[in-house]
Amino acid sequence: MNLEVLDQAATLAAAGELRRVYASAFGAPGYDEDPAAADRFVTEQLPRHTERDGFKLVVSRRAADNAITGFAYGYTGDRGQWWSDRVAEHAPPEIVAEWVGGHFEFVELAVATEVQGQGVGAGLHDALMTDLPHARALLTTYTDDRPAPRLYLRKGWQILVPELWPDSALYGKRLNE
Numbered sequence: 234m235n236l237e238v239l240d241q242a243a244t245l246a247a248a249g250e251l252r253r254v255y256a257s258a259f260g261a262p263g264y265d266e267d268p269a270a271a272d273r274f275v276t277e278q279l280p281r282h283t284e285r286d287g288f289k290l291v292v293s294r295r296a297a298d299n300a301i302t303g304f305a306y307g308y309t310g311d312r313g314q315w316w317s318d319r320v321a322e323h324a325p326p327e328i329v330a331e332w333v334g335g336h337f338e339f340v341e342l343a344v345a346t347e348v349q350g351q352g353v354g355a356g357l358h359d360a361l362m363t364d365l366p367h368a369r370a371l372l373t374t375y376t377d378d379r380p381a382p383r384l385y386l387r388k389g390w391q392i393l394v395p396e397l398w399p400d401s402a403l404y405g406k407r408l409n410e
């Protein structure tokens with residue numbers, strides 16, 4: 234597995250490949266997102282997020298042809314952003330005070346179905362989380378038992394709010410301690 238950090242321009246240039254990976258991962262049974270969700274991801278979400286402070290995106294590439302097989306990204310989260318404000322509305326005040334604002338927001342992790350179960354997701358996670366300047370990181374993930382929450386727990390994340398909103402748990406990780 235080859236891992237590579239893409240800057241903003243390279244991320245946007247790779248939008249077609251990132252869309253394919255997103256559609257594979259989140260279109261799979263049990264996730265069932267429709268193709269329009271993958272379109273929105275590359276035309277709306279990703280361009281907006283590449284503009285954020287601390288944006289970092291990592292891709293995995295297949296050695297044979299350099300095709301992108303997975304990606305993970307995040308940025309510096311802060312109040313005034315939709316996700317941080319939504320977390321602040323739903324989480325207990327003491328969690329919000331300690332964790333929300335200036336954190337690294339772990340936004341997305343996706344691996345194409347044909348290469349899942351080989352450590353690609355774990356490698357992407359580690360590459361994304363390496364050398365971050367932030368003191369804390371936050372993410373939301375599924376509340377049920379499936380690969381993503383298992384991976385985060387293996388990687389030392391803790392559950393801060395078991396059900397932040399329906400089907401979503403808030404996870405946190407202290408960094409640089």
Ligand SMILES: CC(C)(COP(=O)(O)OP(=O)(O)OC[C@H]1O[C@@H](n2cnc3c(N)ncnc32)[C@H](O)[C@@H]1OP(=O)(O)O)[C@@H](O)C(=O)NCCC(=O)NCCS
Pocket residue numbers: 258259264341342343344345348349350351352353354355356373374375379380381383384
């Ligand atoms: C979550 C996701 C990114 C994990 O990607 P992945 O590349 O399959 O992750 P890994 O291979 O590192 O780990 C997955 C499983 O394979 C196992 N595994 C890893 N390498 C292995 C190997 N060489 N041999 C056997 N098993 C292996 C891991 O132990 C893990 O097992 P578990 O699910 O029982 O805990 C992927 O399932 C995905 O894209 N899911 C849909 C999108 C999603 O949920 N994104 C996260 C949103 S919060």
